[in-house]
Amino acid sequence: MVTKNNLQTEVYKINSDKEFINDNFLLMNKTAERLYHTFAKDLPIIDYHNHLSVKEIAENRKFDNITQIWLYGDHYKWRAMRTNGVDEKFCTGEASDWEKFLAWAETVPYTLRNPLYHWTHLELKNPFGISNKLLNKDTAKEIWKHCNKLLPEDNFSVKGLLKNFKVKVLCTTDDPLDSLEYHKKIRKDKFDIKVFPAFRPDKGMAVENLNLFSLWFNKLQELTNIQIDSFQKYIEAIRVRHDFFHQNGCRISDHGIEVPYAEDYTQQDIEKIFEKILLSKELMQDEILKFKSAMMYEFGVMDHEKNWVQQLHIGALRNNNTRMFNSLGPDTGYDSIGDFNIAISLVKFLDDLDKENKLAKTIIYNLNPKDNEVIATIMGSFQDGNIPGKIQFGSSWWFLDQKDGMEKQLNTLSNMGLISRFVGMLTDSRSFLSFSRHEYFRRILCNIIGEDVEKGFLPDSDELLAPLIKGVCYYNAEQYFEFDKA
Structure with missing residues (x-):
């Protein structure tokens, strides 16, 4: 188990050698590592421009599944899915939330060198604790179940x-x-x-x-x-x-x-x-x-x-x-x-x-x-x-x-x-x-x-x-x- 800011989640790993999103991700030298871990990592956030739903904050919404919190309204992911040949019903249409998540998981391996690949795995690591289990069609069901199991917890409410x-x-x-x-x-x-x-x-x-x-x-x-x-x-x-x-x-x-x-x-x-x-x-x-x-x-x-x-x-x-x-x-x-x-x-x-x-x-x-x-x-x-x-x-x-x-x-x-x-x-x-x-x-x-x-x-x-x-x-x-x- 990994404990971080009161979130207790199981860590998933593909192998024990090196995590993809590891502690020194994007830090290419020892000075960069020192600067990040000593001075930047733990600072609070002032997010002075976003399009978050203030209603969902006020009501402290809890999400039923990861599709709701991750794919609803995300036009970055929709563009990638369309480019990958995914039908619109899996982006904004009538497909089920699981079907939409699976369609995204099948798209993720094709987003290499697009920032979506990095963002996807950063967001799976924090807060869900999924470390170096890469999202794809084979891992989709396991990751879906893991995230959905956590979402009812108070720590995974909006607040x-x-x-x-x-x-x-x-x-x-x-x-x-x-x-x-x-x-x-x-x-x-x-x-x-x-x-x-x-x-x-x-x-x-x-x-x-x-x-x-x-x-x-x-x-x-x-x-x-x-x-x-x-x-x-x-x-x-x-x-x-x-x-x-x-x-x-x-x-x-x-x-x-x-x-x-x-x-x-x-x-x-x-x-x-x-x-x-x-x-x-x-x-x-x-x-x-x-x-x-x-x-x-x-x-x-x-x-x-x-x-x-x-x-x-x-x-x-x-x-x-x-x-x-x-x-x-x-x-x-x-x-x-x-x-x-x-x-x-x-x-x-x-x-x-x-x-x-x-x-x-x-x-x-x-x-x-x-x-x-x-x-x-x-x-x-x-x-x-x-x-x-x-x-x-x-x-x-x-x-x-x-x-x-x-x-x-x-x-x-x-x-x-x-x-x-x-x-x-x-x-x-x-x-x-x-x-x-x-x-x-x-x-x-x-x-x-x-x-x-x-x-x-x-x-x-x-x-x-x-x-x-x-x-x-x-x-x-x-x-x-x-x-x-x-």
Whole structure:
């Protein structure tokens, strides 16, 4: 038996020589091993961006089987299964949970060199204690039974798992119209782990689809009891919801955008555009861009006023497959990296706010790796000397959330910024098992620094290196977000 953070599970091994996910996984030298095990491994987690179900946290859900906790909603796995020739019924369809698990197990051996192979076995080891029994069609039944036997235990409830992973703070992703009832319940229940909302107002500027926008707009009027007949009234109503989120612990916003919206516009332009919106008249493309630009500016101002952090997730090309979008809806694995030019508009967005001294702390994530150096150099133009790392080059995101992508992001940041001030990793996930990605990141970080030490590029000094490792893995985020004041 192995005992870890109160989880007692049987260890499965293929052989006794060497585990695949062993203590020194991804650590290629003795310095990397020392840095990870001494300074990174046992630090708590601040997961400041994810898509976890706050309802399941509040209700402390227990899962009936591993498919429910592992495969439901996981479009990373669905994409791999489809690529492997697996029928849709085993991804999102009517197949039983066992059949879906078996289909995934049969796919896993084909994911070699994809991060899914690493993540799968990291997640089987912690929390399930399955060490070096590789998942495939032959081991599927045994692993299925083992995991399902553990899931009814209290330590495998949602709250039990969060405690096991040493999560201290997490931020869900929430629409401004959300009641935040489950966040309130978690706070009322005095759960040890802080669960805060994040303000994601994408629907509030999605005027390219006026039918859907109107539904959101009407609910905003009802919630705020404001008759919205002008753009200024619209911003007033949005601000009411922004205030409501702040009162309920929110200290961070999030924006999923193709490009930074920063078109020139006048107040008269926006009022005329808003009049068309009120009349449900289709907008021209330049009007859509001006409206989004105005909204992003206003959101930025609100965030600055409350000392929030604004996150910009830039560059996704979404819902590429019309047939499957019509069948399954969004966020089901049919998105990709976009190929947009962002430099000029990003500079203008940041500069428009900075000129008025209204630029909030900002994290910028890119989905296209061609933009790494662009973002890393732009952010240096807007550091103000008052807040360490005020403008952040965000952790490698989505399709870049893998070993190669992490290394490139860390190296670019090191070359063109200060890696010592980086706020570190997040899961961006819908799964309660995905916190192993923090371990994955920490191992990669320690290996990069360890290799530099071994090659003589950095001094072999724990006094110098420990603050860097500890800061990036935990303490920088603690200082930057100031969740202790929420």
